[in-house]
Amino acid sequence: MRRSRINMFKLTSMTISILGILLIIGTVLVFAYIGVDAISEAISGSVDRGSQYDELAKLQSDYSALKVQYDDAKKEVYRRNNDNLTKTYLNAEIELVKVKSAIDDVNSALVTDKPKEEVDERIKTARYQLQVAAQALDDLRRRL
Numbered sequence: 001m002r003r004s005r006i007n008m009f010k011l012t013s014m015t016i017s018i019l020g021i022l023l024i025i026g027t028v029l030v031f032a033y034i035g036v037d038a039i040s041e042a043i044s045g046s047v048d049r050g051s052q053y054d055e056l057a058k059l060q061s062d063y064s065a066l067k068v069q070y071d072d073a074k075k076e077v078y079r080r081n082n083d084n085l086t087k088t089y090l091n092a093e094i095e096l097v098k099v100k101s102a103i104d105d106v107n108s109a110l111v112t113d114k115p116k117e118e119v120d121e122r123i124k125t126a127r128y129q130l131q132v133a134a135q136a137l138d139d140l141r142r143r144l
Contacts, residue, residue, distance in 0.1 A: 049110070052106075052110055052116070052119050052120070052123065053110060055106075055123050056103070056106050056107060056110060056123070059103050059106065059123070059126050059127070059130065060103060062130055063099055063100065063103055063130065066096065066099070066130065066133060066134060066137065067096065069137055070092070070093060070096055070137060073089065073092075073137060073140055073141065073144070074089060074093075076144055077089040077140070077144070080144075084143075085140075085143060085144070088139070088140050088143055089140055091136065092133070092136035092137055092139070092140045095129070095132050095133040095136045096133045096136075098129050098132070098133070099126065099129045099130050099132075099133045101129075102122070102125050102126035102129040102130075103126050105122050105125070105126070106119065106122045106123050106126050109122050
């Protein structure tokens with residue numbers, strides 16, 4: 001009888017020890033998974049931000065090229081000294097100012113770590129404004 005109690009105690013003790021080890025291993029695995037997930041999220045977030053910064057650089061480059069074209073058109077408009085052309089140019093230049101403002105909004109959103117969706121929306125708005133300004137310049141050139 002004594003021997004069976006000792007064996008039973010050993011078996012119970014061994015079972016508890018094994019369960020404890022399994023729980024410790026399970027806890028370590030859960031924390032490892034959470035850590036790996038957090039690291040991969042940080043990496044993918046950095047990649048997203050990188051592509052958004054690339055898009056901002058492209059928008060700024062396109063704006064600079066468009067600004068040069070506007071400056072050339074401005075010289076021609078003022079050389080001709082026509083009030084209708086001047087009005088058309090000023091309206092087109094307002095669209096160019098809107099582009100600059102939209103690009104500054106994108107930059108501001110990136111600097112202040114706004115959510116990806118909001119930055120993407122601002123990039124989309126800046127692209128649209130860039131198209132509107134380019135169309136306004138084309139309309140002005142047709143009148144020149």
